[in-house]
Amino acid sequence: MSDKYQAFTTSPLGRILVKNLGLPDPAPLERYREGDPLVSGTVLVGGTGRLAESLPGLLDELGVSNTSVADDDTRFKGLVFDATGLKDTTTLVALRDFFTPVLRRLEPSARVVVLGTPPELTRGSERVAQRALEGFTRSLGKEIGRGSTVQLVYVAEGQEAAVTSTLGFLLSPKSAYVSGQVIRIGAHGDATTTSVEDWTKPLAGKVALVTGASRGIGEAIARVLHRDGATVVGVDVPQAASELQRLMKELDGDWLTLDITGKDAPQRIAHHLQTKHGGVDVVVHNAGITRDRKLANMAPNDKGDRWTSVLAVNVTAPELITRELLEQGVINAGGSIVGVASIAGIAGNVGQTNYAASKAAVIGLVDSLADELTDGITINAVAPGFIITQMTAAVPFATREVGQRLNAMAQGGLPVDVAETIAWYANPASSGVNGNVVRVCGQMMLGA
Structure with missing residues (x-):
């Protein structure tokens, strides 16, 4: 689905109105295409913390051109600043000293990453300084413009080598609609750093389960994981069987049609994965439904039981399936579980008490299991904002426009933006990324 307003702003008349009336001016976002380099330009590295010495080597491993010298002529596609050395608030001036001289020399769709130490793992003045990084990065994300993004990555001591996959994701066009996020590496126990032989095919030899895979965001997830x-083993309801089978045949994948809320669904999925594939490495709980209505009008006996059905599909089924796969040992060591939450589960939304409760519960599932999982298995969630799909195309025009414009990028995201974030979680080299909830929302201006 196209963004007609964004197309209008690029027309001669649109440019005049945007400039004179101060209208939202969404910049075209660069997105990754298979075969492209991760970063099409130079990344400037700065800071004097515990990651500074290893950063050039990590970027070299990813094939990313980098330098620590900001000469007057070079324009930059990315900035990486190691702030782990900031021990009190007086040292925060280093942020201004590094960024201010080079911000006007950033290319469009540039990437900014600040690396820090999780405040909860520090004490005293250092904890104060490290917590300040969140306000800095979120504010810079709303200033930077031109399709650029800003992220904060807290790296626990001893997890310095586990940051490579996260840098690759955040510095590349794969993170086009992710900005203002705080990511923690190594915050939930020690992770074993996993190497990847081919960064273009990090999931080679892996099996990935995707529910709700036949269309929309689920289809995009399946395509990116296949890439x-x-x-890919796609799961969807029997009514979507033809679409599901068509897609899985195209991707040389496998499929299973069932209602995930069925009493025997967890056992059937576990049996299928174990007998046909010998287990599973990536589990993506994408299937979800909405049944919107204000709570005052949501009677217990209303048609379709809006409350029970939404909770059953969006969180009860994913929890039961996850626990069944874990109990039977179907998820392979080093595997990844990903839940699809929503901004509604963080900020709330009118008429979506049922949906928001279910999506907040998905985040609760991540919180519940992050410290319990063994064998290097991780669990994380994505929280999409306004993603342009056939479903959102049916939203009333005024509501749709507000949803698309009230973020730092002044536009809606695409299904592939959610899929790329999930693929980063699923990357075996992301073993230190556990217990995170990353919003794929263009950095919403309100509520979250």
Whole structure:
């Protein structure tokens, strides 16, 4: 689905109105295409913390051109600042000293990453300084413009080598609609750093389960995981069987049609994965429904039981399936579980008490399991904002426009933006990324 307003702003008349009336001016976002380099330009590295010495080597491993010298002529596609050395608030001036001289020399769709130490793992003045990084990065994300993004990555001591996949994601066009996010590496126990032989096919030889895979965001997830080398097992309801089978045949994948809320669904999925694939490496709980209505009008006996059905599909089924796969040992060591939450589960939304409760519960599932999982298995969630799909195309025009414009990028995201974030979680080299909830929302201006 196209963004007609964004197309209008690029027309001669649109440019005049945007300039004179101060209208939202969404910049075209660069998105990754298979075969492209991760970063099409130079990344400037700065800071004097515990990651500074290793950063050039990590970027070299990713094939990313980098330098620590900001000469007067060079324009930059990315900035990486190691702030782990900031021990009290007087040292925060280093942020201004590094960024101010080079911000006007950033290319469009540039990437900014600040690396810090999780405040909860520090004490005293250092904790104060490290917490300040969140306000700095979120504010810069709303200033930077031109399709650029800003992220904060807290890296626990001893997890310095586990940051490579996260840098690759955040510095590349794969993170086009992710900005203002705080990511923690190594915050939930020690992770074993996993190497990847081919960064273009990090999921080669892996099996990935995707529920709700036949269309929309689920289809995009299946395509991106396949692109990254995985064998995809798509799951959807029997009514979507033809679409599901068509897609899985195109991707050389496998499929299973069932209602995930069925009493025997967890056992059937576990049996299918174990007998046909010998287990699973990536589990993506994408299937979800909405049944919107204000709570005062949501009677217990209303048609379709809006409350029970939404909770059953969006969180109860994913929880039961996850626990069944774990109990039977179907998820392979080093595997990844990903839940699809929503901004509604963080900020709330009128008429969506049922949906918001279910999506907040998905985040609760991540919180519940992050410290319990063994064998290097991780669990994380994505929280999409306004993503342009056939479903959102049916939203009333005024509501749709507000949803698309009230973020730092002044536009809606695409299904592939959610899929790329999930693929980063699923990357075996993301073993230190556990217990995170990353919003794929263009950095919403209100509520979250």
